[in-house]
Amino acid sequence: MLKRFKDVIPNFIQVLIILLLSIYYLILNWPGLTPVLYSLRAFLPVVFIFLALMYLLVKGKLFASHVILFIVHYLSRGRSALMTLLSYDFHTMAFLEDINLWVFIYLIIFIYFIMMIFSYILSNKVNGRVDRGHWLILVLLTFILFYIYFGLNQAFILLLPAILGTLFGVPIASGLLLLSSMIAVPLTFVIHIIEGTLLDQTIAYFIFVILSVILIYFSSKRLMKSL
Secondary structure, three states, X not given: OOXXXXXXXXXXXXXXXXXXXXXXXXXXXXXXXXXXXXXXXXXXXXXXXXXXXXXXXXXXXXXXXXXXXXXXXXHHHHHHHHHHHOOEEOOOOEEOOOOOHHHHHHXXXXXXXXXXXXXXXXXXXXXXXXXXXXXXXXXXXXHHHHHHHHOHHHHHHHHHHHHHHHHOOOHHHHHHHHHHHHOHHXXXXXXXXXXXXXXXXXHHHHHXXXXXHHHHHHHHHHHHHHO
């Protein structure tokens, strides 16, 4: 049954689901009435991820689009929904977390992604190849930089979408996902200048920003060539 789940839901319905959930992800992360630079820092990474998802849909990469969207947003939301439903305390005879309609909606979405991803894997319909070219090099260099500055866990979390994009062998999506993980760095630097906190930063931070900007430049240049 699980293996055939992707066949039960037609491709155009899968595309529609990913499209709607991607739009919801975009809207949910809209920063609202905040200062421009703060809005850009919060929203630009989301925009890059959204564009990568749309590109994957256009290219018919349904498995990749499911995995990326699940990882960047609905995995954490689904986990929160699941833990809320499991928060029932026998001592107080009540749930420790508030139960509302969104808990069940996110749980349904969470189950859908799990079943769909495993269905593709079990059916051997995982199309893609590892990009061994420029994007792999750029992702590896960025990972090393983030690892040195942030540590292993944070580097892995920040770059997981870009790593997956590279594994799926979709160059333009890889570039967009890579930029989504780095674009906040120069914006944060400008915010430090405006707020007068730049001199409070360490030498390590300045080196990190310089190397990040260099990687953003080469990633943007490579992305333009891939278009």
